[in-house]
């Protein structure tokens with residue numbers, strides 16, 4: 001049973017992962033690059049917990065207790081007693097391997113090093129450490145407090161024990177695990193990313209407006225949101241990086257990021273988190 005968890009990177013995903021861990025009663029330490037990142041993450045968690053209280057999903061006292069179970073730090077040395085750490089830093093292989101290599105030196109020998117990567121092969125992340133048998137993909141979905149699925153991705157080197165402990169951890173959080181092979185994109189993004197890119201190409205070519213493309217999938221296929229709104233929610237930089245990682249793996253044209261996506265990322269129109277993507281989010 002996991003009781004002490006560390007989360008590195010408290011952006012959209014890391015804050016959600018920290019929140020669900022704390023809501024499940026775990027002791028959580030969260031690290032980010034700097035004080036500013038930590039403050040943003042703490043605010044994001046506080047807002048999300050407030051939303052849960054408002055929606056009647058938890059009491060105010062439980063929300064306060066959950067926030068009280070999370071400690072924020074810039075010093076990874078504080079992870080020395082963690083049984084499991086999840087990295088949720090930017091989708092850049094060199095950044096992730098650097099973080100995992102550091103965690104490897106700090107966490108107890110049998111601790112699990114998990115990655116929330118959307119698309120980078122776990123084997124490559126595992127070889128950045130001296131414990132590839134304890135490295136595994138634990139891929140949450142956005143928004144983490146809402147979506148039930150977690151993909152668990154063992155690499156060729158991951159031990160059966162690590163895989164079983166990772167699945168048990170996911171279940172401890174009240175989520176459902178799907179085990180996927182270690183291929184860029186795993187199950188969900190292998191299907192989702194080409195779909196999002198196709199919608200972006202459609203908007204780029206003037207085939208239909210963003211609103212009409214999204215309405216098509218919401219009203220015609222009962223999706224909770226359309227592909228462009230979903231790209232904004234995920235973050236266009238993350239969509240681009242995931243597509244590039246999948247293109248690198250398979251060399252299939254359907255994974256190439258369209259020029260419009262590249263230009264929007266260059267312009268900083270990253271979606272919801274930046275206040276602007278395919279749509280505008282003035283209140284953020």
Ligand SMILES: NC(=O)c1ccc[n+]([C@@H]2O[C@H](COP(=O)([O-])OP(=O)(O)OC[C@H]3O[C@@H](n4cnc5c(N)ncnc54)[C@H](O)[C@@H]3O)[C@@H](O)[C@H]2O)c1
Nearest residue numbers: 009010011012013032033037088089090091117118142234
């Ligand atoms: N956004 C999604 O919908 C989604 C879904 C599933 C998985 N993911 C994956 O989760 C990871 C994080 O994505 P996100 O959307 O939360 O990104 P984000 O940009 O919101 O957050 C990244 C965080 O990592 C921090 N960071 C960067 N370098 C760091 C370092 N060296 N040490 C500590 N912290 C560092 C940043 O300050 C930031 O707070 C990526 O691997 C992404 O592919 C994203």
